[in-house]
Amino acid sequence: xxxxxxxxxxxxxxxxxxxxxxxxxxxxxxxxxxxxxxxxxxxxxxxxxxxxxxxxxxxxxxxxxxxxxxxxxxxxxxxxxxxxxxxxxxxxxxxxxxxxxxxxxxxxxxxxxxxxxxxxxxxxxxxxxxxxxxxxxxxxxxxxxxxxxxxxxxxxxxxxxxxxxxxxxxxxxxxxxxxxxxxxxxxxxxxxxxxxxxxxxxxxxxxxxxxxxxxxxxxxxxxxxxxxxxxxxxxxxxxxxxxxxxxxxxxxxxxxxxxxxxxxxxxxxxxxxxxxxxxxxxxxxxxxx
Numbered sequence: 001x002x003x004x005x006x007x008x009x010x011x012x013x014x015x016x017x018x019x020x021x022x023x024x025x026x027x028x029x030x031x032x033x034x035x036x037x038x039x040x041x042x043x044x045x046x047x048x049x050x051x052x053x054x055x056x057x058x059x060x061x062x063x064x065x066x067x068x069x070x071x072x073x074x075x076x077x078x079x080x081x082x083x084x085x086x087x088x089x090x091x092x093x094x095x096x097x098x099x100x101x102x103x104x105x106x107x108x109x110x111x112x113x114x115x116x117x118x119x120x121x122x123x124x125x126x127x128x129x130x131x132x133x134x135x136x137x138x139x140x141x142x143x144x145x146x147x148x149x150x151x152x153x154x155x156x157x158x159x160x161x162x163x164x165x166x167x168x169x170x171x172x173x174x175x176x177x178x179x180x181x182x183x184x185x186x187x188x189x190x191x192x193x194x195x196x197x198x199x200x201x202x203x204x205x206x207x208x209x210x211x212x213x214x215x216x217x218x219x220x221x222x223x224x225x226x227x228x229x230x231x232x233x234x235x236x237x238x239x240x241x242x243x244x245x246x247x248x249x250x251x252x253x254x255x256x257x258x259x260x261x262x263x264x265x266x267x268x269x270x271x272x273x274x275x276x277x278x279x280x281x282x283x284x285x286x287x288x289x
Contacts, residue, residue: 074096180228230243
């Protein structure tokens with residue numbers, strides 16, 4: 001997430017003084033598009049997937065997936081056809097050219113990995129509109145179906161906002177899949193409540209229809225398969241309680257949910273927590289039984 005948590009915090013004092021406040025959330029409050037980065041002069045650092053530390057028999061290929069708005073930039077870590085295909089949905093500022101090595105390298109031990117840039121971000125075309133995201137969803141679903149038509153297992157792995165996008169992809173596919181949601185949330189209201197604390201009753205969100213948003217429990221309601229939810233107590237962007245509430249809502253649907261608690265990692269680097277590898281591996285093994 002980007003501006004949303006800070007918008008909420010800045011409104012808390014106003015809610016105390018005014019008794020109640022409505023926070024408007026628009027498209028620019030949700031995504032960090034290339035236009036946003038250029039306008040604000042934001043610089044990013046990191047390495048692409050091709051620089052990930054991988055086993056000698058692994059390889060990285062790149063692809064352009066055709067969508068209504070142009071092309072989606074994608075990177076694929078291959079070499080494990082016997083393992084699941086992991087579809088990674090990054091956060092609202094994810095760019096493969098800067099985070100692919102870190103994220104792809106962290107996920108490669110669990111299978112082959114498909115990473116991509118959202119519309120209007122990184123090397124993908126588009127402007128990041130909700131219509132662009134819907135078109136990207138259709139194009140990615142087609143690619144996922146092509147890669148799993150032989151019955152290959154799937155893992156949808158969504159981080160932050162990507163939890164919702166991965167849930168949408170999962171809802172559109174029928175292949176057997178595990179869904180991993182890390183630092184994610186069910187709805188923007190849960191993020192607001194977690195940030196506001198005791199002031200939550202005084203804060204109301206008004207999310208524009210044009211803003212990219214997903215309701216994870218609703219998307220997964222009729223989608224079978226286990227879910228792993230990962231939350232860090234050190235996450236200052238999406239509070240632990242917001243992700244915990246997501247897990248509770250999914251459990252209330254009667255589905256299998258493994259909840260993984262981390263203690264040390266901040267939002268954008270959950271995978272760097274020393275507990276991440278062992279606990280995620282244990283959760284994957286648990287849902288595979």
